[in-house]
Amino acid sequence: MGGCSQLLVLLLVSSLPPLSRADVSCRGTDGRDGEAGSPGRGGWPGVKGEKGEPAMTAAGPRTPGDLLRLKGETGSRGPQGSAGPKGFQGNLGAFGHRGPPGPPGLGAQSSSSGQASQQEARSAFSAVRTENSYPPYNQVVTFQRTEVNKPADFNAATGYFTCRVPGIYYFTFHSWAKVSLCLRIASEALDQKPGFCDYNANSDQVLSGGVVLQLAAGQRVWLESFRDQQTDKDARDVRDKQIIFNGFLLFSGPV
Incomplete structure (x- = not known):
């Protein structure tokens, strides 16, 4: 049995073809280029480069002032844009510090003619007549009291206002009665x-x-009653009556 196995191996070995030597001079064909791959991801930003050299001209390097002079001409102004929406109102700020006191004012001065200075250019009065008797025709209306009389340019007993400060004045009256009444404003400044x-x-x-009047110093204004269509009975009326006469300076100035 063992002799048979060895004989079989010898037969197989003897039946193999003889080994041949490879030809080293043989060369294969070149392969094709591969396909391009997909783009890679973006890289990190590079570091900032160094500052470049100043610009060079025929006369040498330029300075910053030279570069500013190379700036182009200013263009024409464009049209104005539309107004934007109104902003919200801001919060009220804190109170500021109190300022220093101002210099003292000038003292009152009077002119050589004795007229009042601008600091004294004021005049106002309000007089009230409470007498129940009918005011006599074509006579100055007198008054029982004054509510305002600064600075005493009106005389309630005589019924005359005498101008002290030349300027423009306004005079008015109001009356209440249970009988027909006619009143007029009279003045030496009126024709x-x-x-x-x-x-x-x-x-x-x-x-x-x-009425508005322009008065010179010394001119007077008063209120008087006059007859128009009243009856004799009206003139004898003694029921309650009240007349208020007012006047004040609007602004002073030479006449």
């Missing part, structure tokens, strides 16, 4: 006296009138 009347039977009579 004609503006008159006012009210006729309304069987009810209270309310009458008002006013």
